[in-house]
Amino acid sequence: MDATISWRFGLIALALGVCGGGLAQPANHYFSGAVLDAQGNPIAGAVVTLGTPPVLFEREANRLTQSGEDGRFRIGVPYAGDATLAFWHPDYISATLRADTGAKADVALRRGEVLEGAVTAPASVKGRIVVSVLSRGDGFRDYTRADADGRFRFGNLASGPCAVEARAESRDGTIRLAAWTSATVRTGGGGGTLDISLPGGASAIAGSLADATGFPVMGEATLYMNSEAGSFIATGRCGATGEFLISGAPSGEGVLVLSARDRGSLVREVSLDGGELRLDPVILGNGLPLRCSFLNTPAGTRAIHVLVMPGKVARPDGGIASVRALLDSPAVWTGALRGKSEKLDVLQPGEYTLLAYPLDSSTRDLSVFERAELMQNAPVYMNTFTVAAHSTGATVAAAFPADQRPMMEAARAPMHPIIGRWAYTHEGSVWTRIFTADGRCILTEGPATHWTHPYVILGENRVAVLVDEKRRIHVIRDDGKLDIEGQFVATKAP
Numbered sequence: 001m002d003a004t005i006s007w008r009f010g011l012i013a014l015a016l017g018v019c020g021g022g023l024a025q026p027a028n029h030y031f032s033g034a035v036l037d038a039q040g041n042p043i044a045g046a047v048v049t050l051g052t053p054p055v056l057f058e059r060e061a062n063r064l065t066q067s068g069e070d071g072r073f074r075i076g077v078p079y080a081g082d083a084t085l086a087f088w089h090p091d092y093i094s095a096t097l098r099a100d101t102g103a104k105a106d107v108a109l110r111r112g113e114v115l116e117g118a119v120t121a122p123a124s125v126k127g128r129i130v131v132s133v134l135s136r137g138d139g140f141r142d143y144t145r146a147d148a149d150g151r152f153r154f155g156n157l158a159s160g161p162c163a164v165e166a167r168a169e170s171r172d173g174t175i176r177l178a179a180w181t182s183a184t185v186r187t188g189g190g191g192g193t194l195d196i197s198l199p200g201g202a203s204a205i206a207g208s209l210a211d212a213t214g215f216p217v218m219g220e221a222t223l224y225m226n227s228e229a230g231s232f233i234a235t236g237r238c239g240a241t242g243e244f245l246i247s248g249a250p251s252g253e254g255v256l257v258l259s260a261r262d263r264g265s266l267v268r269e270v271s272l273d274g275g276e277l278r279l280d281p282v283i284l285g286n287g288l289p290l291r292c293s294f295l296n297t298p299a300g301t302r303a304i305h306v307l308v309m310p311g312k313v314a315r316p317d318g319g320i321a322s323v324r325a326l327l328d329s330p331a332v333w334t335g336a337l338r339g340k341s342e343k344l345d346v347l348q349p350g351e352y353t354l355l356a357y358p359l360d361s362s363t364r365d366l367s368v369f370e371r372a373e374l375m376q377n378a379p380v381y382m383n384t385f386t387v388a389a390h391s392t393g394a395t396v397a398a399a400f401p402a403d404q405r406p407m408m409e410a411a412r413a414p415m416h417p418i419i420g421r422w423a424y425t426h427e428g429s430v431w432t433r434i435f436t437a438d439g440r441c442i443l444t445e446g447p448a449t450h451w452t453h454p455y456v457i458l459g460e461n462r463v464a465v466l467v468d469e470k471r472r473i474h475v476i477r478d479d480g481k482l483d484i485e486g487q488f489v490a491t492k493a494p
Contacts, residue, residue, distance in 0.1 A: 029080045031074070033105030035071045036071055036109070037109060038109075038111070043089060044069045044070075045066055047088040048065045048085060048087055050075065053088040057369070059088075077487075080102065082099060082100040084097070084099075084483070087107055087109060088156075089156060090154075093111075113187060114157070117194030117195055118146075118193065120197040125168035125175055125198070126150065129150055130367065131144055132164070132166075134162055135158055159185050161182065162185055164180065165180040174234060176368065177198040177230070177231070178368075181194070199230040201250035204275070205256065205276070207243070208238070208279075209238050210281050210283055217242050218239065219242075220260070221257070223236075226328060232249055232250055238260075247276075251274050254270050254272065255270070257331065263285065267332065288349070290308065290352075290387075290396065291342075292343075294340050298454075301359065304398075306336075308344070308354055309329050310350065311350075311353065312384045315382055320372055332346055349391065350387055351385075353385075354383055356380070357375050376458075419436065419437050421492070423491060423493055429446060431443065435463070439455060440454060451467075462476070
């Protein structure tokens with residue numbers, strides 16, 4: 001088996017809470033101020049958070065502070081001090097402000113430019129379209145949901161070039177479509193509307209599954225078609241007859257994965273030309289077992305999402321688009337495992353890549369957009385293994401980053417810069433956060449130790465300390481100081 005490869009994607013996350021010198025306390029200090037436009041008029045409905053501006057899924061999942069009709073807001077925290085406040089509004093360019101609990105935090109937002117358009121999609125996915133935009137100039141990323149007719153609008157962008165991606169997924173999960181393009185956001189909204197067509201066509205593929213005796217097998221066939229313009233992923237489920245049908249596919253080359261419970265999955269390359277391709281009956285033999293053991297699972301993990309992909313799959317470059325492309329890769333098995341040790345009887349001899357990341361819920365239905373965001377906030381394991389012919393299967397110990405070796409590999413550096421002693425002052429005391437090479441963060445106040453918790457690497461300058469099942473974000477700034485959850489700024493001791 002190859003050497004273990006674990007990594008952390010760079011984090012863009014919302015700090016929903018903060019953890020100061022010691023244990024959490026009731027809110028008795030406040031950040032307060034007003035959100036105004038360039039003329040000093042109040043802006044109502046602006047979302048105000050600690051940390052970074054929240055993306056769509058965070059706004060939908062949490063009750064976040066918003067400015068009132070008079071533009072004013074108030075956020076309670078358990079201790080006095082300064083922090084970074086983030087401001088988001090659908091019609092204004094997002095901004096951040098360093099503020100103090102003892103001072104008024106007024107911010108003026110600049111009205112954003114507009115990008116709007118329409119997504120053409122099959123009826124089966126209408127009403128479930130999400131569009132993302134990434135501004136190439138400032139790196140701002142946001143999402144919006146299209147309406148029932150596929151129309152979408154962003155009103156909070158800076159002018160300049162951007163990348164746009166549209167995705168739609170059917171409610172039963174059998175169809176997943178994506179398309180991407182580029183656009184230019186113009187001052188004054190003079191760029192017209194952007195039309196995006198999700199992939200589809202008149203091609204179809206049909207066939208049947210059976211066991212070695214010719215008896216029908218209830219399984220499924222999943223077609224993966226990827227091009228520079230977009231991706232088409234559709235599943236045809238087999239009933240009691242073992243037959244499947246996938247229709248509405250574009251013309252071109254694709255990969256068909258044929259699978260069933262306790263059967264070895266088969267992968268076939270197919271070519272569609274606008275008509276129906278009918279395959280000869282496919283025989284699925286008994287599957288070889290994949291035994292997975294998950295080590296160092298973070299606190300709060302309820303399940304682990306796993307993809308088993310055929311062949312050796314390259315790690316993404318860290319960009320969010322490459323993460324989503326990874327999740328669109330053909331897989332012989334995908335799903336949530338609830339135990340720390342599981343067995344899947346799905347393999348044929350060959351080479352595979354296993355991808356795993358923890359979930360805080362085993363039941364919530366997540367889109368690929370949401371899964372990609374989630375993978376930026378959780379430790380991720382990815383490794384290639386081989387199942388030899390005439391073997392008894394394969395065993396994978398999926399170890400999430402917990403000691404110095406995988407963390408240093410994740411950061412692609414000989415020694416992560418967070419390791420060491422960082423000091424800051426809070427309420428007249430000197431507090432120290434000590435980061436050790438074996439993955440521990442130790443909080444001290446003078447000679448007293450308050451707690452010790454594990455941390456995981458998020459990138460070359462970011463880590464998350466796992467406190468009370470929540471991830472507390474620490475970022476080394478460009479000036480070399482350590483930003484602790486947007487609340488404290490620490491200096492590294494010599």
